[in-house]
Amino acid sequence: MSLASNTSNQTRGLSPEMFLSEELAAVELDQIFYREWSCIGREDDIPNVGDFVTFKVGDQPIIVVRLEDKSIRAMSNVCRHRMMRLVQGNGNTRQFSCPYHGWTYSLDGNLVGAPHMGCNLNFSKEKFMLPTLKCETWHGWIYVSLSNDAAPIVERLKKLDTMVQPYEMEHYVTVFVEDLEWNTNWKLLCQNFMEGYHLPIAHRSTVGRNFPVGETKFDSDGASEGFTYQYFLKPNDMNFGVAHPMNTRLTDNLRRSSVMPTIFPSHMYVLAPDHLWYLSLQPNGVGKVRIRYGAALAPEVMEHTEDKSNLLSQFKELLDKTQEEDRLLVENIFENIRGPMAMAGPLSWLEREVHEFTQYLARKIA
Ligand code: FES
Ligand SMILES: [Fe+2]
Secondary structure (H helix, E strand, O other), X not given: OOOOOEEOOEEEOOOOHHHHOHHHHHHHHHHHHOOOOEEEEEXXXXXXXXXXXXXXXXXXXXXXXXXXOOOEEEEEOEOOOOOOEOOOOEEEOOEEEOOOOOXXXXXXXXXXXXXXXXXXXXXXXXXXXXXXXXXXXXXXXEEEEOOOOOOOHHHHOHHHHHHHHHHOHHHOEXXXXXXXXXXXXXXXXXXXXXXXXXXXXXXXXXXXXXOOHHHOEOOOOOOOOOXXXXXXXXXXXXXXXXXXXXXXXXXXXXXXXXXXEEEOOOEEEEEOOOEEEEEEEEEOOOOOEEEEEEEEEOHHHHHOOOOHHHHHHHHHHHHHHHHHHHHHHHHHHHHHOOOOOOOOOEOOHHHHHHHHHHHHHHHHHO
16 A cells, blocks of 8 residues: 655655555554644633543543643543543533542542442552543644653644744634534545645635635745645735734734644644634544534634624634535545545645645654
């Protein structure tokens, strides 16, 4: 199974079997998702002590919670008794109580209650703390990793730092977060979100006009170990996707530029001067992908918009429609690649991120 072929200076996309192989899906979990960083959302999803969100890294359910000292902890969402999931969704709590037999854990994962276990010789609650994961924050994002060997996220994204820093996205205000599941392979959705080539065609009735692909800029140095990205410069007459008049952070062309990073393996976002739109993906077998889908608005947009509910509903409607356009594409491709005549074609220069994603996969699963 070859990841990508490069003939006559033509880089090709991933071959069909790369999206269909059960064997490869198991390797991806082991070599990628259980070793790399996964984004579970933004810090402002859990601003208060006891706020928590749940997530699954591969097949591992986790809880991410704000502790008393305001730090963030990530830990297993599986009870140490007989492995029931502790909590679902998100919310605020003082402790996590298992719905099966009532074992109870403090916010930081210590077992503090275990009904009727006192008769067990040598039973000691201290031995049954919830296992923790590495958890780091970066410009408002929360990343977790099951691997103690994962390089610090700040190192991994060092080069991206200078590109996103002027936007100060950590101050953007989250306006919605949803969990979706689509019937496709996670890599098809990754590839779809990271490239701009399809925007003027597939999204011509939604966001296509906001992304004039001729203005796409790539880093001449090529991809970094941990991410790829591109810039878009918007037309002068745009009123969406550009800096609000009260935005004093961005100057010159940055006032109408978006950055689209893909943090390998599966955290992708559009960072615009006025909004942020993200996906964080996890595979669920070969043919399903779990999607954490969210968006945020720049603080001055929130502050200086009189009719916020109208703004939010229009914003969400636009992103939802765009998402639906993408869902139809990537679910359709997943059906087509099973046919015996399916084969990968050459990539455009505008799909450079797809090529870089392929190279990343090759490094990880070689
Ligand atoms: S599985 Fe959680 S208390 Fe029994
Ligand atoms: Fe798209």
